[in-house]
Amino acid sequence: MTTTPVSGQKFGPLRRRTTIHGDPSLIAGHSPWSTGLYYFVLLAAMGVDLVTFHQVLLPAIDESEEMLWIVVAGFTVVCVAMSHTAGQQAKKAVGTRHAVGARTVSLLSLAGWVVLGAAAFAFRWEYTSLDIGTAFVVDGVEQTGVSDAALHEQHLAALLFLALYVATGVVSGGAGFLRYQPEAKQYARALSRRTKAAAKHSRLEARLQGVTKLAVAVDKARDEHAQAWLALEVRCNAAAERLRREIQLKLLETGTGPLSAEHPRAVPPPRENRSRLPAGRPEPSDPGTSPTLRFRRPGAVPPEGENPQPPPTWKPDEEAE
Amino acid sequence: MKSLPFLRASLSLRQIRRRLPQLRGQSSPKLDLSEVREKALELAAEVSQTNATAAEPVLAAYVDTHIADWLANVKARHDIVTAELDLLAVRVSESKGFYQVHHDDQENVLDDLEGAVSHALERLSDPDSPFYDPEPRNKRRGRSS
Numbered sequence: 001m002t003t004t005p006v007s008g009q010k011f012g013p014l015r016r017r018t019t020i021h022g023d024p025s026l027i028a029g030h031s032p033w034s035t036g037l038y039y040f041v042l043l044a045a046m047g048v049d050l051v052t053f054h055q056v057l058l059p060a061i062d063e064s065e066e067m068l069w070i071v072v073a074g075f076t077v078v079c080v081a082m083s084h085t086a087g088q089q090a091k092k093a094v095g096t097r098h099a100v101g102a103r104t105v106s107l108l109s110l111a112g113w114v115v116l117g118a119a120a121f122a123f124r125w126e127y128t129s130l131d132i133g134t135a136f137v138v139d140g141v142e143q144t145g146v147s148d149a150a151l152h153e154q155h156l157a158a159l160l161f162l163a164l165y166v167a168t169g170v171v172s173g174g175a176g177f178l179r180y181q182p183e184a185k186q187y188a189r190a191l192s193r194r195t196k197a198a199a200k201h202s203r204l205e206a207r208l209q210g211v212t213k214l215a216v217a218v219d220k221a222r223d224e225h226a227q228a229w230l231a232l233e234v235r236c237n238a239a240a241e242r243l244r245r246e247i248q249l250k251l252l253e254t255g256t257g258p259l260s261a262e263h264p265r266a267v268p269p270p271r272e273n274r275s276r277l278p279a280g281r282p283e284p285s286d287p288g289t290s291p292t293l294r295f296r297r298p299g300a301v302p303p304e305g306e307n308p309q310p311p312p313t314w315k316p317d318e319e320a321e
Numbered sequence: 322m323k324s325l326p327f328l329r330a331s332l333s334l335r336q337i338r339r340r341l342p343q344l345r346g347q348s349s350p351k352l353d354l355s356e357v358r359e360k361a362l363e364l365a366a367e368v369s370q371t372n373a374t375a376a377e378p379v380l381a382a383y384v385d386t387h388i389a390d391w392l393a394n395v396k397a398r399h400d401i402v403t404a405e406l407d408l409l410a411v412r413v414s415e416s417k418g419f420y421q422v423h424h425d426d427q428e429n430v431l432d433d434l435e436g437a438v439s440h441a442l443e444r445l446s447d448p449d450s451p452f453y454d455p456e457p458r459n460k461r462r463g464r465s466s
Contacts, residue, residue, distance in 0.1 A: 027445065187441035194434035201431050204424040211417040214337060218413050221345050222406045228349055229399050233392070239352055240388045243361065247380045250365040251373055 027187055030179065038175055042080070045168035049076040052161045056120050059127060075116070082113040083169040087176030099182070110173075117165045124158035327423075330416045337409050344402055344409075350395045357387045 030038070053075045054068070061068055089106035092099040361380050368376040 027442075183441065183445040187438065187445055190434060190437040190441045194431070194438050197427065197431045197434050201424070201427045204420060204427050208417070208420040208424050211334065211413060211420055214334065214341075215410070215413045215417055217341060218337070218406065218410045221341060222403070222410065224345070225399070225403060225406060229396075232349065232395065236352055236388050236392055239354055240384050243354055243358055243384045244381045246358065247361050247365050247384070248377065250362050251368065251377065 027184055038179060041171055041175060042084070045171050046076055046080050048164050048168050049079055052164050053079075053120065055157065056124050056161060060123065075120075079113055079116050079165070079169070080172050082109045082116070083172040084176040086110040086113060087173035087178075088180040090173075091177045091180045092182060095182075113169055117162065117169070120165070121158055121162045124161050125155060127154075326419065330419050333412055334416055337412055340405075341409060344406060347402065350398070352388070352391060354384075354387075357384060 050072060054072045057068060057072055057075070061071060063071075086106050086109035089102045089109065092102035093106055361383055364383075365376070365380055
């Protein structure tokens with residue numbers, strides 16, 4: 001119990017702060033044996049109520065056996081639920097958190113449970129079956145009545161029912177009162193949901209990482225594809241140049257070529273950007289407009305912006321001179 | 322129905338993972354100049370001395386044209402693969418955005434639940450935790466407001 005001033009009240013008497021009687025050890029929950037025993041007790045109470053209600057309702061309801069058992073099961077579930085709810089809500093009502101409506105619900109459940117038991121007990125106490133008792137003749141008139149022994153037996157059965165009903169109600173309500181820990185259950189629920197959310201979050205993160213890696217791989221493949229095209233253009237240029245030189249050599253070998261010892265072609269015609277390799281991420285190029293494709297004849301007019309110097313060519317007039 | 326977008330994204334990624342190695346594993350085309358070389362050298366051998374000047378650019382153009390024609394054919398195939406890679410990139414980007422949105426949303430949910438767990442623990446263990454539940458009327462009896 002702590003005595004701390006209420007915030008906002010600087011003057012006046014100190015008000016005692018209500019102490020929360022929480023028990024963190026309840027986070028671990030009850031033991032499995034205790035839980036099993038708890039449900040066993042509840043089921044036993046329901047079984048007792050089932051039998052007692054069957055005895056009460058058997059002479060009262062003129063229906064088939066199935067309908068009778070349905071009614072009996074309904075009565076049993078309702079009375080156990082009411083007693084158990086009364087215990088649980090009483091626990092919440094006496095707690096320092098004071099859940100709204102807990103006391104009202106507890107009282108209503110208790111009242112319903114009492115009324116149900118009282119009605120069943122009164123019916124069992126007063127109801128007389130037609131086949132109970134003896135028939136005798138008084139002054140020539142047949143009389144039916146209940147013997148004292150039968151009446152006594154009937155009252156004893158009603159009292160037994162009442163005792164069992166109260167006992168099972170106390171057991172059920174007491175179990176609900178003692179075992180119900182709303183804060184611990186709320187913590188367990190929050191923890192369970194957080195665990196599921198964390199698992200889902202981790203799955204999504206793993207998928208996101210996988211997609212990110214896949215996106216990087218696709219971008220890399222695109223880059224490699226573009227680089228491969230540029231490399232192919234360079235190889236084609238080199239192959240074309242090599243073949244042109246072979247043709248020139250062939251012309252020289254046959255002695256009919258334009259290049260002779262007197263007019264050697266010392267420097268091959270410049271081919272702009274022949275060794276230019278793209279830096280960074282290149283764009284796909286068109287073979288017709290690529291800077292590395294210069295399949296132009298030596299005598300052709302170069303486009304604007306290029307080296308206007310014509311390649312040195314052999315002239316037959318000079319050879320003739 | 323809730324998991325249908327996830328299923329669609331997963332199938333899309335599976336198709337991309339299956340298709341990408343196929344596209345990357347395609348062999349690069351090889352230029353075969355043996356036939357052109359043989360033909361050009363044969364033509365060069367038949368050139369007479371008087372026609373040599375005019376023959377050289379013609380033979381060079383013959384080679385260039387052959388290579389340009391071959392490159393044009395290869396370029397068509399190259400563009401198809403490029404377009405398919407672009408399509409894969411778009412689909413990957415779409416899936417990435419989908420997972421990013423759900424990942425961020427789930428992160429918010431996880432943060433909220435972390436707060437819920439902390440608050441539940443405080444309710445159970447800390448007497449000084451904020452009093453969120455309304456006080457009963459008998460606790461406020463005799464006090465103003």
